Amino acid sequence: MTRKITIEPVTRVEGHGKVTIHLDDKGNVTQSRLHIVEFRGFERFVQGRPYWEAPVLVQRLCGICPVSHHLAAAKALDVIVGAGTGDGLTPTGEKMRRLMHYGQTFQSHALHFFHLVSPDLLFGIDADPAIRNVIGVAMKFPELAVQGVMMRKFGQEVIRATAGKKIHGTGAIPGGINKHLTIAERDEFLKGADPLNIEKMIEWSIAALDLFKGYHKANAGLIDTFAAFPSSHLSLVRKDGALDLYHGVLRAVDANGKKILHDVDYQDYLKYIGEEVKSWSYMKFPYLLELGKEDGWYRVGPLARLNTCDFIPTPLAQKEFEIFRAYTHGKTNNMTMHMHWARLIELLHAAEMMKDLLNDPDLLKGDLVIKGTKQKEGVGLIEAPRGTLFHHYRINDNDQIEMANLIVSTTNNNKPMNEAVLRVAVDQMTGQKEITEPMMNACEVAIRAYDPCLSCATHALGKMPLEINLFDSKNNLIDKKRT
Amino acid sequence: MKILIYAYGNPGRQDDGLGNAFIERMEEWASENKIEGLEFDSNYQLNIEDAHAIADKDLVIFVDASVEELDDFCISKVTENSKITFTTHAASPGYIVDLCKEIYKKAPPAYLIHIKGYEWEFMEGITAKAIENMELAFEYLKPFILNPELLIAGDAGVKLREQ
Numbered sequence: 001m002t003r004k005i006t007i008e009p010v011t012r013v014e015g016h017g018k019v020t021i022h023l024d025d026k027g028n029v030t031q032s033r034l035h036i037v038e039f040r041g042f043e044r045f046v047q048g049r050p051y052w053e054a055p056v057l058v059q060r061l062c063g064i065c066p067v068s069h070h071l072a073a074a075k076a077l078d079v080i081v082g083a084g085t086g087d088g089l090t091p092t093g094e095k096m097r098r099l100m101h102y103g104q105t106f107q108s109h110a111l112h113f114f115h116l117v118s119p120d121l122l123f124g125i126d127a128d129p130a131i132r133n134v135i136g137v138a139m140k141f142p143e144l145a146v147q148g149v150m151m152r153k154f155g156q157e158v159i160r161a162t163a164g165k166k167i168h169g170t171g172a173i174p175g176g177i178n179k180h181l182t183i184a185e186r187d188e189f190l191k192g193a194d195p196l197n198i199e200k201m202i203e204w205s206i207a208a209l210d211l212f213k214g215y216h217k218a219n220a221g222l223i224d225t226f227a228a229f230p231s232s233h234l235s236l237v238r239k240d241g242a243l244d245l246y247h248g249v250l251r252a253v254d255a256n257g258k259k260i261l262h263d264v265d266y267q268d269y270l271k272y273i274g275e276e277v278k279s280w281s282y283m284k285f286p287y288l289l290e291l292g293k294e295d296g297w298y299r300v301g302p303l304a305r306l307n308t309c310d311f312i313p314t315p316l317a318q319k320e321f322e323i324f325r326a327y328t329h330g331k332t333n334n335m336t337m338h339m340h341w342a343r344l345i346e347l348l349h350a351a352e353m354m355k356d357l358l359n360d361p362d363l364l365k366g367d368l369v370i371k372g373t374k375q376k377e378g379v380g381l382i383e384a385p386r387g388t389l390f391h392h393y394r395i396n397d398n399d400q401i402e403m404a405n406l407i408v409s410t411t412n413n414n415k416p417m418n419e420a421v422l423r424v425a426v427d428q429m430t431g432q433k434e435i436t437e438p439m440m441n442a443c444e445v446a447i448r449a450y451d452p453c454l455s456c457a458t459h460a461l462g463k464m465p466l467e468i469n470l471f472d473s474k475n476n477l478i479d480k481k482r483t
Numbered sequence: 484m485k486i487l488i489y490a491y492g493n494p495g496r497q498d499d500g501l502g503n504a505f506i507e508r509m510e511e512w513a514s515e516n517k518i519e520g521l522e523f524d525s526n527y528q529l530n531i532e533d534a535h536a537i538a539d540k541d542l543v544i545f546v547d548a549s550v551e552e553l554d555d556f557c558i559s560k561v562t563e564n565s566k567i568t569f570t571t572h573a574a575s576p577g578y579i580v581d582l583c584k585e586i587y588k589k590a591p592p593a594y595l596i597h598i599k600g601y602e603w604e605f606m607e608g609i610t611a612k613a614i615e616n617m618e619l620a621f622e623y624l625k626p627f628i629l630n631p632e633l634l635i636a637g638d639a640g641v642k643l644r645e646q
Contacts, residue, residue: 045605060495060605066527115531134531135578138585145586153532166526167494167503 021421027431032422043404051077051395052174054404058391059168067104067159067169068384068409071097072391074172075247075380080395082372083175085267086247086380092366093176098246099357100162100171101382105245106201106350107155108385109302109343112451113208114148117340121215125222125445126438144211147204150195157196158354161185176369183364190358198355202316205348209320212344227336227420227446230255232288232297233304234412236383237263241310243321243349245383251308252288252298257332261288266381269390275407283414286407297415300387301450302342307332312345314352320345336420339449384409386451410452420446486631487537490525490546498600498613501548505598505617509624518628529574534583540591542631544624545576548613549597556620558644561593592635596620 022031046057054073059066074097075086083089089097119132122141130136138145156166161181163169171177189198216223234252238244250269252261261272275284276293287296298304306325312318324333324345333342357363377394387409394403410417424446428439488509490502503525510523524536529545537543545561563584564577574582576595584590598620600613609617623644627634 057495057605060493064527111531135581135585138582142586145582149531149535149582149586152530153535156532 021425021429023429027433029422029425029430032425033418043406046393046401046404048400048402050399051080051393051401052399054391054393054401055172055174056168056170058406065104065108065384065386067100067163068382068389069391070163070169071101071172071246072380072382072384072389073393074174075382076378076391076393077174078176078380079267079378080375080393081174082374083370084372085265088370089176090367090370091362092180092368093370094246095357095360095362096162096177096179096181096368097172099181099354099363100159100169101246102350102353102357103155103158103162105155105385106347106354107152107159108451109347109350110148110151110155110208112385113212113340113344113347114144114151116448116451118144118148118211120445120448121212125441129437129441147195147207151201151204154189154196154198154201158189161189173369175371176367178368180365180368181358181363186358186363189354198351198358202348202351202355205344205351206316209341209344209348212341216341223337224335226442227423227449228334229336229416229419229423230334231299231416231419232260232291233307233332234261234288234298234300235305235308235388236266236381237305237309238313239263242313243305243309243311243317243346244313245305245346245350247382250381250388253308253332255332255334257307257330260291266390267379269379269381269392273407283411284407285414286412287415298412299416300409300412301339301385302346303333303336303339304387305383306342306345312349314349314356316352317345317349320348336423336446336449339451343451386410387412410450413450413452417447417450417452420449484520484542484631485522485540486520486542486544486628487522487524487540488544488546489523489529489533489536491528492525492548493527495605495607497602497604497606498609499548499603500607501598501600501609501613501617502546504609504614505546505596505621508617508621509628512621512625513628521628529576529579531574531579531582533574533579534586537579537591537593538583538587538589542635543580543591543593544634545593545595546620547595547597548600550600550603551597553597553599553616555616556596556598556623556644558594558596558620558623561595563590594634596624 020033021029024030046054049057054077055070058069058073078089079085087094114137115134119134119137122137123132134145134148159169160166163171164179171179191197194200232252232254234250236244236248237251238248249263250261250266250272251259251263254260264272272289273286274289275286277284285297287293288298289296306321312321324341327333380391382389389409390405390407392405393401396402421443424442428442432439488506490506492499492502494500494503506523506525513521561576561580563581564575576593580590580593598613599616602610
């Protein structure tokens with residue numbers, strides 16, 4: 001008998017993602033797929049719109065990481081207005097955008113850790129879901145819950161100060177930025193009443209990292225093996241090899257650390273990256289052309305970034321990076337759950353970067369915008385919290401967008417998420433006749449490591465309860481569980 | 484008396500911006516009528532930092548668009564709810580109230596207005612029917628803003644227009 005298990009996240013506005021796991025008649029897992037069954041055609045929507053609207057328009061994709069889309073679009077349009085490719089802006093323009101971006105990364109990583117991951121670490125991934133959430137954390141570890149809330153708030157306030165407002169921010173414009181930081185804003189972030197100041201944010205980032213490291217030390221068997229698999233990794237790196245979330249060149253390494261994409265200009269990404277369409281998913285499958293569709297897939301996000309970069313240009317995060325790299329003896333780290341470790345090192349890096357930027361006088365004065373000879377086409381890349389985000393636009397003679405292509409972070413992680421679910425399915429579901437709580441938890445934990453945002457990967461808006469349906473060989477539903 | 488009226492939704496997705504439009508409408512009315520003690524806010528979605536934002540309020544009214552089968556709108560008391568979905572980056576009003584209570588050991592009475600929406604595509608502008616629903620919700624809420632004690636008193640003080 002062949003059975004099929006379906007895991008179905010349901011979204012608020014029609015978007016769906018579901019996982020199906022196929023078992024043979026002996027209960028062995030033969031296949032697992034993450035299906036995305038919703039597509040809203042955002043690229044087609046922007047066609048015909050004036051190009052300068054794009055940085056605001058793209059925030060309609062979803063409200064989860066609007067800053068990433070805002071900045072990636074602005075970077076693509078920098079090229080179109082002749083302002084260069086990310087490092088051609090005025091010092092004020094580039095630094096204000098960086099502050100916005102690191103503020104966003106900080107709040108996103110803090111949210112992911114405190115809201116979604118810390119309950120797993122503090123209570124165990126097999127704990128009762130009724131307590132394995134941030135409310136449970138607040139009850140048992142109230143100081144930790146407060147830290148999560150205030151770190152999110154700090155990052156959100158940085159976004160508000162740099163983007164202008166919380167919804168549909170307008171800070172980044174083609175060729176630069178539309179405002180300076182005020183002295184009052186700067187001082188509030190640097191010396192605000194406890195705990196909302198940058199020193200406290202750095203202190204709490206270190207504490208979060210220590211919490212993870214403590215859990216790892218006690219649970220290395222789980223953290224090192226859960227849903228682990230070898231893969232390539234891709235990200236931007238600064239031209240000198242440093243971790244850089246805002247701008248750089250594209251680098252990829254294979255599962256053994258060998259460079260397979262050698263610091264190339266992302267304006268030429270189409271020479272290196274292809275996108276495969278599969279009949280069972282609306283989410284594309286990007287791959288490195290040189291390695292082909294079968295072998296060219298890669299991971300993006302915090303783990304990938306710490307695998308591709310040579311060093312981190314802030315001292316506290318660099319120290320943690322050295323510990324992280326030493327754990328695998330300098331080799332590529334392919335352990336899925338180490339994504340959390342990498343994310344927390346980036347959390348600390350983002351806090352340090354914000355501190356450096358807030359102390360930079362260029363934020364308070366200086367030219368905001370630069371323009372040059374207009375171009376017809378531009379590509380903007382950014383390392384969004386979840387990974388590399390591509391925006392590519394081409395305009396016509398009427399300054400209207402005639403082509404747009406977006407590859408969002410979660411799409412880049414499409415194949416790796418499929419791979420992670422497969423590993424979990426083999427480990428947890430082989431021989432099972434009904435859906436168990438540990439199976440549900442394991443699937444959740446594996447997917448959650450990637451911090452996926454199916455809302456923008458599928459171009460739908462949503463929230464995702466997890467549903468598993470178990471079918472027999474005749475497609476009869478024999479079990480159903482939902483978180 | 485500190486009352487927070489807090490909308491969430493994406494105004495770039497047609498009727499998903501109903502809450503945001505409601506806030507603008509309410510803010511304009513409050514300004515014209517010089518009503519004090521009101522704070523307004525809106526965001527794409529609720530998140531954990533909103534537990535801090537509501538902690539010192541006497542009354543909170545959340546406003547959201549709804550895809551549910553409503554005639555026009557409904558209002559209900561927010562009850563604490565610790566349920567969270569597995570990868571979501573947003574939270575429900577009940578979750579925010581619950582988190583606030585756990586962290587700050589207090590939480591204000593909170594209500595949720597759901598306004599029926601119809602279209603959710605990538606464009607700005609709310610459909611005419613949804614605006615009608617929003618106006619009904621606005622007219623319904625006005626007396627309660629002028630007499631917030633009715634809502635603060637809770638279930639015993641007022642019969643809500645629930646679904």
